[in-house]
Amino acid sequence: MALIEVTNLIKSYDRLDVLKQISFTVERNEVVAIIGPSGSGKSTLLRSLVHLETIDNGTITVDGSSLVKNGVYAKPKEIKEITAKMGMVFQHFNLFPHLTVKQNLELAPKLVRKEASGDLEKRSSALLEKVDLADRADAFPAKLSGGQKQRVAIARALMMNPEILLFDEPTSALDPELTGEVLKVMKDLADEQMTMVVVTHEMAFAKEVADRVIFMDKGEIIESDSPAQIFKNPKNERTKAFLGLLE
Numbered sequence: 170m171a172l173i174e175v176t177n178l179i180k181s182y183d184r185l186d187v188l189k190q191i192s193f194t195v196e197r198n199e200v201v202a203i204i205g206p207s208g209s210g211k212s213t214l215l216r217s218l219v220h221l222e223t224i225d226n227g228t229i230t231v232d233g234s235s236l237v238k239n240g241v242y243a244k245p246k247e248i249k250e251i252t253a254k255m256g257m258v259f260q261h262f263n264l265f266p267h268l269t270v271k272q273n274l275e276l277a278p279k280l281v282r283k284e285a286s287g288d289l290e291k292r293s294s295a296l297l298e299k300v301d302l303a304d305r306a307d308a309f310p311a312k313l314s315g316g317q318k319q320r321v322a323i324a325r326a327l328m329m330n331p332e333i334l335l336f337d338e339p340t341s342a343l344d345p346e347l348t349g350e351v352l353k354v355m356k357d358l359a360d361e362q363m364t365m366v367v368v369t370h371e372m373a374f375a376k377e378v379a380d381r382v383i384f385m386d387k388g389e390i391i392e393s394d395s396p397a398q399i400f401k402n403p404k405n406e407r408t409k410a411f412l413g414l415l416e
């Protein structure tokens with residue numbers, strides 16, 4: 170069984186069908202990039218996986234447990250357990266401005282898991298080392314660049330030992346010269362076999378790091394294939410048009 174299984178997801182806002190019968194799977198250790206035009210439903214789909222959006226119908230199963238099955242959501246305690254398997258990284262970092270970098274990392278495991286501070290400190294130091302920010306542990310977010318903030322956000326997500334990391338346009342709010350440092354951390358995670366689902370406009374990431382690329386348009390998955398196939402020889406005309414491959 171795949172680590173994430175999504176079947177026939179449907180969601181609409183008033184008259185707008187944002188997700189129309191979306192189905193896909195994510196295997197353990199796989200990196201999946203979701204690309205597509207603005208407004209195609211990519212963020213809504215990603216946010217549905219961690220219950221930041223509710224869907225109208227369909228099934229989402231993570232690691233064998235259903236968050237929602239045929240439109241019926243699990244009990245709150247189960248929802249908490251299922252969503253805890255996933256860490257989320259947002260476009261605008263969502264760091265707590267009044268907490269230092271280190272405090273941002275340690276807050277959730279301390280409050281949610283009641284972890285002892287010695288263990289937390291060891292893990293937060295190691296993770297800050299990993300994202301190359303060991304020297305900024307006591308800085309407040311306002312003192313960091315966008316690239317540094319996003320690396321803190323990734324380290325914070327990793328503090329909860331997620332099985333899956335979800336990224337919602339992680340470099341879209343960054344100055345172009347800062348995207349590389351964030352993409353490097355993401356590539357390192359991919360090399361370490363982290364399972365990742367990444368909504369992105371960063372075609373280089375989709376091409377070079379992702380194992381599979383899903384192209385969405387107007388609430389539908391139009392094509393899902395290897396980067397080589399999608400970027401060199403897409404089957405669908407809409408994919409070709411989006412990638413500028415039409416003759």
Ligand SMILES: Nc1ncnc2c1ncn2[C@@H]1O[C@H](COP(=O)(O)OP(=O)(O)OP(=O)(O)O)[C@@H](O)[C@H]1O
Binds near residue numbers: 205210211212213
């Ligand atoms: N709370 C909401 N109420 C009404 N419409 C919404 C709401 N949230 C999103 N939408 C609409 O749903 C559609 C899909 O939005 P979504 O953010 O999922 O697309 P996206 O593919 O991630 O786009 P982008 O690349 O611009 O972030 C858009 O048309 C958007 O305007």
